[in-house]
Amino acid sequence: MKLINRYVSEVGKHLPLIQGREDIEKELRSTLEDMLEERAEKAGKPADEAMEIELLKEYGSPQKVAMTYNPHPYLIGPRVFPFFLMILKIVFFGIAIGLSVVTIIQLLSQLSTGVAFMSPDFMKTILQGVGNIISTAIAAFGYVVVAFVLIERFVPDFKIDFEEEKEWDPAALAKEPDADSISRSELIAEIVFTFVGLAILNFYPQILGMYFFSGEESFFIPIFSDVFLKFIPWINLIFLAEIAVDIYLLRNAVWTTATRVAKIIIEGASLVLAIVFVRTTDIIGFTAESFANSPFTPEQAERFVTVANVSITIGIIVVVVIVSVELIKAVIGLVRSLNRK
Amino acid sequence: MANTESLENVVLELRRGVIVLAALSQLSTEQYGYSLLKQLSEQGLEVDQGTLYPLLRRLEAQGLLESVWKLEEARPRRYYVISAEGKKILPKLKKEWADIVSVMKKMLA
Numbered sequence: 001m002k003l004i005n006r007y008v009s010e011v012g013k014h015l016p017l018i019q020g021r022e023d024i025e026k027e028l029r030s031t032l033e034d035m036l037e038e039r040a041e042k043a044g045k046p047a048d049e050a051m052e053i054e055l056l057k058e059y060g061s062p063q064k065v066a067m068t069y070n071p072h073p074y075l076i077g078p079r080v081f082p083f084f085l086m087i088l089k090i091v092f093f094g095i096a097i098g099l100s101v102v103t104i105i106q107l108l109s110q111l112s113t114g115v116a117f118m119s120p121d122f123m124k125t126i127l128q129g130v131g132n133i134i135s136t137a138i139a140a141f142g143y144v145v146v147a148f149v150l151i152e153r154f155v156p157d158f159k160i161d162f163e164e165e166k167e168w169d170p171a172a173l174a175k176e177p178d179a180d181s182i183s184r185s186e187l188i189a190e191i192v193f194t195f196v197g198l199a200i201l202n203f204y205p206q207i208l209g210m211y212f213f214s215g216e217e218s219f220f221i222p223i224f225s226d227v228f229l230k231f232i233p234w235i236n237l238i239f240l241a242e243i244a245v246d247i248y249l250l251r252n253a254v255w256t257t258a259t260r261v262a263k264i265i266i267e268g269a270s271l272v273l274a275i276v277f278v279r280t281t282d283i284i285g286f287t288a289e290s291f292a293n294s295p296f297t298p299e300q301a302e303r304f305v306t307v308a309n310v311s312i313t314i315g316i317i318v319v320v321v322i323v324s325v326e327l328i329k330a331v332i333g334l335v336r337s338l339n340r341k
Numbered sequence: 342m343a344n345t346e347s348l349e350n351v352v353l354e355l356r357r358g359v360i361v362l363a364a365l366s367q368l369s370t371e372q373y374g375y376s377l378l379k380q381l382s383e384q385g386l387e388v389d390q391g392t393l394y395p396l397l398r399r400l401e402a403q404g405l406l407e408s409v410w411k412l413e414e415a416r417p418r419r420y421y422v423i424s425a426e427g428k429k430i431l432p433k434l435k436k437e438w439a440d441i442v443s444v445m446k447k448m449l450a
Binding site: 020026027030060069 | 375394418419
């Protein structure tokens with residue numbers, strides 16, 4: 001019986017960490033002992049090691065036996081796989097767009113500081129950009145996989161209702177789009193950009209700035225000053241709320257009064273924040289002092305500061321306009337839906 | 342080569358569903374895994390241990406079977422028996438099986 005005991009504990013080692021592991025071992029041992037006993041009876045002699053070896057050989061390798069007890073022979077199962085693919089697409093799309101924009105901005109700022117088009121420095125930036133996209137995509141893939149493995153293991157009730165699975169009425173194809181129905185692609189784009197914004201703000205704040213190259217030296221000036229830092233928690237809050245509402249909308253595929261109100265609150269908060277931004281002095285990093293150690297002459301620096309401040313202000317105003325439009329759209333949607341009821 | 346493999350796969354798929362019904366039908370009296378295996382085999386249904394034991398555990402987790410450990414001949418054995426829930430669904434499964442058989446008989450005739 002020595003071999004059976006060793007075999008059983010070997011199977012135990014390969015069993016997944018599920019409840020009833022000892023129970024499985026106990027049942028397996030009892031079965032093997034039964035089988036061995038039966039063989040001994042048939043052979044008309046007491047069980048010996050040769051019989052044990054024969055039996056265990058037939059029963060199969062410990063790994064194989066342990067595998068049959070594994071209820072999750074996969075990392076990410078069929079239940080969450082469609083949603084996993086969807087999130088992966090969103091994340092890859094977001095990384096490709098976001099980092100391409102970053103690279104293009106870097107290239108433009110290089111060109112503006114005298115780096116020649118297609119010169120080695122210029123090509124280096126392009127290659128670095130491509131490398132960045134690939135490495136960030138691989139890292140992001142890892143994070144998404146880890147997140148979904150955790151969902152697979154620990155959130156047994158997780159389920160996304162894809163439109164196809166719901167009761168689907170072919171007549172919907174002929175109908176005009178409902179005012180309450182959502183635009184999936186718009187939502188996905190919004191999630192992507194909010195996510196990219198969130199990632200840059202929190203993990204790569206150093207790319208929010210301008211690189212100047214002059215010969216061997218490079219020189220960096222951040223767009224925003226330290227005053228900006230105290231806004232980051234508020235921006236995070238708004239962005240996260242936005243992503244949460246968007247994901248909720250993606251799942252439910254239809255606007256409700258609650259989601260409309262949530263959207264209005266979020267857009268309203270963004271608007272307030274943007275206005276506070278415009279009214280806060282010293283928030284922009286491009287100042288005469290920030291150019292103090294730069295290879296530029298004071299006149300050049302002054303010109304940069306003026307251009308940068310004007311463009312950033314214009315940028316914020318554009319954001320204010322976009323947010324206002326979104327806010328008005330959400331309010332109109334709410335009023336209309338309330339009137340219909 | 343590929344043909345034998347796909348044949349094996351199809352046969353495996355066909356048997357998989359049947360084994361649940363076979364096991365449930367035989368467990369109106371309690372049995373331990375190995376005795377059930379032998380009983381199925383005596384009646385002509387050969388089932389791999391690697392299929393049957395995990396299946397019994399799964400059916401228990403689903404509430405269709407109940408189990409209890411008993412000490413017999415100095416050896417602990419886990420006895421399985423159909424639960425109240427299992428008794429409720431067994432007639433429905435039998436009916437389903439009879440329907441499948443009659444439909445397929447006609448189709449394959």
